Amino acid sequence: MDNKDYKEYTAADFLDDPDFLLWCLDPDKREDLFWSEFPANHPETYAEFRKAVQTVGSVRLNNFTLEEGEKAELYDGIMSDYRTLCTRRLLLRRKLFALAAAAAVAAGLVVPALLGVFRPTAETDTSPARASEIRLISGRQSEHIASESASIECAPSGEVRINGRTVASAKPARMNRLVVPEGKRADITLSDGSRVWINSGSVFTFPAAFGEGERRVSIEGELYIDVTPDPERPFIVHNAFFDTRVLGTSFDVNAYADSDRPASVVLVHGAVEITTGDGEQVQLESNDMFSLKAGNYTVVKVDPSQYVSWKDGLFIFSSGALERVIGQIAAYYRVEIVCDPDVRELCCSGKLVLFDDLSDTLDVLSDILPINCRTEQRPDGTRVVRITARTN
């Protein structure tokens, strides 16, 4: 196989190569140095090689599943049989123990349940999610939007409508600022038809209507954008760390100024070019995630749905560690969350609805995972959530 000419190899050719397939199936990947070192030795076919690796990566063996309803029914059956079994055992035991012992067990169960009910209400009032409203600032005018989320439309004429109500007819070129506080979301249809979703804790700057040349907006925080293609007017999303230039595409920009996390772009489809502060240019393909931290960037393949699902008010996870899920929740609600080492690696899959109140979201999380979430107030007034293994 070493004599083969790989220069003209396409992804399909790789997939027809049993040697290549075997290498992909080999769990340890070290048997065959030829393929492990292939990308380094054949940079000219790297794109096709990577495509083939991805295709084989999506191969599933015996991927049979029970239907959701069927699975739940089966579980109920197990639990009901188990309860029957327990009752039988309990009846046996009752004959041996005094009644007082049973009463003590019952009391022990009631107290934590009451504590559980009273705890969440206490923290609702101090939640920063309720502290301020979404604001649209245009020149000296400032519109407050009381609802949990805002839907804003900009007509090409410069007319701005919030939740269907016309609020301003500004000069088209004037820049507007949309401030979205913690725990809230907004979406905007720009004058060219591009759709933008703004995540919580973000500031988005945009003109009421775009002019002839470049379409330019900027973000501090996180946005997801679906850009209307227009080859004449390139679209540029600016942030403090880099510029993202596009022709027509959907992607997510994450650039919180005060965050420890790297600033990033996740490209859902299309093509974008990023220019970093140092003038370096990076081109992304679909499913690429670009991250920039301390002047160094990386590009990796990701499942974009996990990064952009916040725009629909939920997070989607596929077997992610709890630690990562918590990281995203912490960023979304802008609170500090400390995770016990015991539970960090718990595996989470599925969708998590993001409620306006952090405590509601945490309640759901602790319903589905064997964890306890406790919110504490620090002496300096900041909140910290502690997550520990449930041990009851």
Add this chain to the structure above:
Amino acid sequence: MKHDRIIGRQFLGGNDDVCVYLYNSYADQLYAYGCGLGFDRETLKDAIHDVFLNLLARRRELGGVKNIRSYLFRAFYNRLIDFKRHECDTTELTPQLDLRITVSFADSLIDTEQAARLKTMLEHMLNELSPMQKSAIYMRYMYEMEYAEIAEILDVTPHAVRKFVSKGLGKLRSNKERLLLLALLSTLTA
């Protein structure tokens, strides 16, 4: 799979909620494994029921269990063997269960013709292996199980599992000329 060990410890220590977690994590894996072993849906559901009920009922006696997933897989396999025995009405031998591998794709964007070709090729490749070789490669590839974990399920030593994997792949390597022919054939008949 460190978190599974932690979960296992919590569960065996008496935490009922963990059962939901174990069930959600592994019921589908057990089901998929059982399908490969050639059992029908209802039989598999019965076996899953029995395994989890037994786990709940007997968990205080299971202190020696190191890895809860391999315990579940092994118990499930044994339960299926019981069913098989009952069905065949034989008691003298432990029936051997072969594992059939069916290939599918998680990514629906793959070109259908290419997918069909790849499916034929991989299924032919894998189904030529011995049941042990297939099982080891399947568990390693699909569930990223450690060799020690697979060893417990297949009731052999970790060293033997390593050998199954490398011998299996070696066998496929020596057969590759035939596989190439197969790929060509599948294009012609497609």
